[in-house]
Amino acid sequence: MNIGVLGTGMVGNSIAGKLIDMGHAVKMGSRSADNEKAKEWVNKSGANASQGTFGDAASFGEIIFLCLHGAGTLEALDMAGIENFNDKIVIDITNPLDFSKGMPPTLFVSNTDSLGEQVQQKLPGARVVKTLNIVNSELMVNPALIPGDPDMLLCGDDGEAKKQVTTLLNDFGWKQVIDLGGIKSARNMESFVLLWVNVYQTLGNPYFALKFLTK
Numbered sequence: 001m002n003i004g005v006l007g008t009g010m011v012g013n014s015i016a017g018k019l020i021d022m023g024h025a026v027k028m029g030s031r032s033a034d035n036e037k038a039k040e041w042v043n044k045s046g047a048n049a050s051q052g053t054f055g056d057a058a059s060f061g062e063i064i065f066l067c068l069h070g071a072g073t074l075e076a077l078d079m080a081g082i083e084n085f086n087d088k089i090v091i092d093i094t095n096p097l098d099f100s101k102g103m104p105p106t107l108f109v110s111n112t113d114s115l116g117e118q119v120q121q122k123l124p125g126a127r128v129v130k131t132l133n134i135v136n137s138e139l140m141v142n143p144a145l146i147p148g149d150p151d152m153l154l155c156g157d158d159g160e161a162k163k164q165v166t167t168l169l170n171d172f173g174w175k176q177v178i179d180l181g182g183i184k185s186a187r188n189m190e191s192f193v194l195l196w197v198n199v200y201q202t203l204g205n206p207y208f209a210l211k212f213l214t215k
Helices: 010-019 035-046 054-060 071-079 115-122 139-142 159-172 182-205
Strands: 003-005 025-028 051-053 063-066 087-091 127-130 151-156 174-178
Touching: 003 010, 003 054, 010 025, 010 035, 010 063, 010 139, 025 035, 025 054, 035 051, 051 054, 054 071, 063 071, 071 115, 087 115, 115 127, 115 182, 127 159, 127 182, 139 182, 151 159, 151 182, 159 174
Parallel strands: 003 025, 003 063, 025 051, 063 087, 087 127, 151 174
Antiparallel strands: 127 151
16 A cells, blocks of 8 residues: 655654555655655665655555644645545644643643644545554554553544554554544543653653553
């Protein structure tokens, strides 16, 4: 499958690298077609890896991952061309973190809205699924790094898209994926990241995840 990954940071590298290992063709997108981080990733990733602009990656992908800094997400979608997302599954891993006042961060959207909802509104022709934003980049593609089979959450308005994303998450190693319902549940998933930062600061260790114990 052809998959577009928007973003060249740790999350983009983790997601794109895992997809290459799984045999997919992946185009990493950034603001410029000759981005140095993307070039470095392509050089180490083999023949199925390529790079381009946000628009190139969005056009290329049958599925598109958003691995962007929260504050720049909507601008990046405009740069990519809204039409390039139509009829595609868009997997949103972004978080609306505001570091303008230092650590710990706050959220620049919360409670009555979410970045996931704003992405879906910006891309009315796409099927947006929010997931993976509640763990660090390494665990996203390898939950076996910690014991106990942790749970992953997702939400979105399109049931078939969520089924396809669940299958992909299973391939990443997530054995239990919990569907929280419509894209409005992104409010809760994004808010959890504030607790994640607090736990990380306390433990000094980013290798933890959620596990729901039910009766």
